[in-house]
Amino acid sequence: MSVNTQDNHAAVREPVPGSPPGGQPRSGSSPRGRTPRWNWRTAQSVKGASLTFPFLAGFTLFVLVPVGMALRESVYTTRSAGGLGFGGQTVSFAGLDNFAAGLVDGSFWAGMLRVFLYALVVVPLTQVLSLALALLLDAARRRTAARFRIALLLPYMVPGIVATMVWIFQYSPTVGPLTPFFEAFGLDVNFFSSSMVWVSMGNLAIWGALGFTMLILYGALQSVPHEIFEAARLDGASELRIALSIKVPFVRGSLVLTSLLSIIGTLQLFDQPLLFRAVTPETITRDFTPAMMIYDQAFNVGNLNYATALSVILALVVGVASAIIYRFINREEP
Amino acid sequence: MSDTTLVPDAAVVPDPVARPGRRRRRRLDEGSSVAEARGSSRWVVLGVLVALTLYAVGPLWWLLVAATKNQRELYTTHGLWFSQLNLWDNLSTLFTYQDGIFGRWLWNTVVYAGLGSLGLTFVALAAGYGIAKYRYRGRGLTMGLIIASFLIPGSLMIVPSFILFVKLGMYDTIWAMILPGMFGSFSVYLAKVYAEGAVPSELMEAARIDGAGEYRIFFSMGLRLLSTAGATIFLLHFVASWNTFMWPLVFLKGVDKWPVMLGMYSWLQRGMDSTVDLTSLVVTGSLVSTIPMVVLMIAMQRYWRSGVTLGSLK
Numbered sequence: 001m002s003v004n005t006q007d008n009h010a011a012v013r014e015p016v017p018g019s020p021p022g023g024q025p026r027s028g029s030s031p032r033g034r035t036p037r038w039n040w041r042t043a044q045s046v047k048g049a050s051l052t053f054p055f056l057a058g059f060t061l062f063v064l065v066p067v068g069m070a071l072r073e074s075v076y077t078t079r080s081a082g083g084l085g086f087g088g089q090t091v092s093f094a095g096l097d098n099f100a101a102g103l104v105d106g107s108f109w110a111g112m113l114r115v116f117l118y119a120l121v122v123v124p125l126t127q128v129l130s131l132a133l134a135l136l137l138d139a140a141r142r143r144t145a146a147r148f149r150i151a152l153l154l155p156y157m158v159p160g161i162v163a164t165m166v167w168i169f170q171y172s173p174t175v176g177p178l179t180p181f182f183e184a185f186g187l188d189v190n191f192f193s194s195s196m197v198w199v200s201m202g203n204l205a206i207w208g209a210l211g212f213t214m215l216i217l218y219g220a221l222q223s224v225p226h227e228i229f230e231a232a233r234l235d236g237a238s239e240l241r242i243a244l245s246i247k248v249p250f251v252r253g254s255l256v257l258t259s260l261l262s263i264i265g266t267l268q269l270f271d272q273p274l275l276f277r278a279v280t281p282e283t284i285t286r287d288f289t290p291a292m293m294i295y296d297q298a299f300n301v302g303n304l305n306y307a308t309a310l311s312v313i314l315a316l317v318v319g320v321a322s323a324i325i326y327r328f329i330n331r332e333e334p
Numbered sequence: 335m336s337d338t339t340l341v342p343d344a345a346v347v348p349d350p351v352a353r354p355g356r357r358r359r360r361r362l363d364e365g366s367s368v369a370e371a372r373g374s375s376r377w378v379v380l381g382v383l384v385a386l387t388l389y390a391v392g393p394l395w396w397l398l399v400a401a402t403k404n405q406r407e408l409y410t411t412h413g414l415w416f417s418q419l420n421l422w423d424n425l426s427t428l429f430t431y432q433d434g435i436f437g438r439w440l441w442n443t444v445v446y447a448g449l450g451s452l453g454l455t456f457v458a459l460a461a462g463y464g465i466a467k468y469r470y471r472g473r474g475l476t477m478g479l480i481i482a483s484f485l486i487p488g489s490l491m492i493v494p495s496f497i498l499f500v501k502l503g504m505y506d507t508i509w510a511m512i513l514p515g516m517f518g519s520f521s522v523y524l525a526k527v528y529a530e531g532a533v534p535s536e537l538m539e540a541a542r543i544d545g546a547g548e549y550r551i552f553f554s555m556g557l558r559l560l561s562t563a564g565a566t567i568f569l570l571h572f573v574a575s576w577n578t579f580m581w582p583l584v585f586l587k588g589v590d591k592w593p594v595m596l597g598m599y600s601w602l603q604r605g606m607d608s609t610v611d612l613t614s615l616v617v618t619g620s621l622v623s624t625i626p627m628v629v630l631m632i633a634m635q636r637y638w639r640s641g642v643t644l645g646s647l648k
Binding site for chain 1: 375376379380382383386387389390391393394396397400408409412413414457458460461463464465467468469470472473476479483485486487488489490491492493494495496497498513514516517519522542547548549552576577579580584595598599602603613616617620623624627628631632639
């Protein structure tokens with residue numbers, strides 16, 4: 001209320017700049033007066049704040065509202081009143097029924113187990129390989145490293161869908177070069193069989209992530225102060241020892257971050273298995289991963305309420321998994 | 335969401351921090367490097383690097399070679415070396431198949447990625463600049479929302495966004511592809527970090543004394559000072575929306591509205607289902623839709639690598 005009246009005063013006063021601010025004893029010290037100046041600052045920051053309005057409006061509509069809707073939709077059930085979807089639908093409050101059903105849904109948790117086991121192998125493998133690659137680059141001549149780096153980054157520049165299709169072709173027994181390659185060693189490998197499909201997808205994931213993770217870790221390695229290496233060498237440490245005891249602890253922060261991003265992405269695995277499904281639908285079922293099951297429930301089965309409940313469960317699992325990994329890796333801080 | 339696709343780019347490389355060090359080191363090591371491996375271990379390092387590079391480049395080499403072959407040779411000749419050069423025929427088949435639907439898909443992709451990125455760049459620069467350069471009530475809350483939204487996994491957004499878009503009449507329109515991506519919180523975060531460093535408050539104060547209003551300062555000074563940030567945000571989002579797949583799969587029904595990735599998926603699927611063999615089309619299409627990305631990423635390395643960097647600096 002008081003702010004408003006001051007604003008009015010300012011509006012009246014401002015057209016006459018430099019006029020003595022009569023009736024405001026406090027402002028005597030400065031010629032312009034304190035009250036108008038304060039209002040000028042307020043107007044300034046209001047304008048500054050208004051620059052964020054377009055973002056906030058869009059963010060509310062396209063992020064906050066859907067999150068709210070996810071929570072809302074998941075506590076309702078929709079049933080079609082008549083048979084075959086005719087005769088309208090009835091929406092009724094279901095409480096936590098959808099979540100209860102989701103928590104005991106065998107195929108959802110089977111998918112969850114699949115991606116967890118997959119992540120358990122693929123994420124550490126990607127990190128270790130990328131770290132080794134970054135250390136190797138760091139050990140090579142600068143100019144050599146620059147040349148290798150761009151080649152190693154190529155897979156990162158390839159769209160994920162194209163990368164998946166290219167590898168599907170590599171694995172293909174008819175057009176791919178891998179089948180004849182393994183046959184030369186007397187191995188008959190079917191890359192799309194149910195036992196091999198995880199290896200096939202894991203290889204693809206590592207291929208796609210290797211260069212980028214390497215870039216991040218390599219960048220982190222560049223910021224290690226070089227005096228430390230000199231000191232370690234004088235103390236008689238071997239290059240390998242320096243790499244393991246000095247360089248690796250230095251990039252721990254980056255490792256935490258790349259692992260987290262990798263875990264979050266892997267738990268929501270969707271694109272790759274869907275493309276593999278196009279080739280081998282009998283191995284990759286429609287509820288192969290949690291994200292695939294959500295998609296299937298929502299857009300093939302048409303049970304949007306249940307699909308949202310499953311999305312919320314998946315989001316919680318991703319959040320908890322990230323938190324655990326973050327704590328786990330950060331715990332043994334030296 | 336496009337935002338989550340962006341997050342992998344948001345990783346940590348303290349590159350600007352590293353840069354002075356690197357330069358200093360290079361000068362120091364003109365002759366022999368202190369960090370370099372010497373003697374036989376150098377050859378081991380090189381050998382492993384070459385092997386891993388072959389692993390990285392091999393499949394792409396196959397793609398390049400395969401795109402030059404006709405359908406029959408694809409099956410009969412060795413995958414890693416050229417046969418008869420059939421690239422032009424493949425390209426003309428690709429662009430004429432089904433009345434040139436592939437060209438349409440490419441165009442759609444350019445439109446979605448271009449308009450969306452342009453919008454996002456302006457929205458994010460304005461918001462980031464506002465948050466970085468002004469003190470007002472609600473600023474902390476905005477930042478809190480932005481950081482909290484990093485934790486929302488993309489798969490949570492798909493189904494409720496679908497319900498929302500159907501209600502808004504945006505389902506199966508190009509707006510479903512362009513609008514939602516324009517409000518990525520990570521880009522705002524990026525813009526804020528840049529603005530803190532790139533826009534000096536003294537300069538803004540000087541502009542104020544010269545009588546410029548706040549909006550004028552932003553449009554004629556702030557935007558110019560933030561052009562690097564703008565290029566980075568534009569590039570990262572352009573690449574992310576070029577590659578996006580699940581979003582159009584859910585939100586676009588009409589074949590003529592699809593972006594190129596979804597279109598090629600439909601070819602892959604159909605090629606496997608029926609007697610038509612579309613392998614050659616998918617291979618050539620893969621190559622054609624990848625080349626712009628590779629060219630863009632190599633040409634604009636400076637920008638996306640600095641974007642990758644900034645995520646780490648907080």
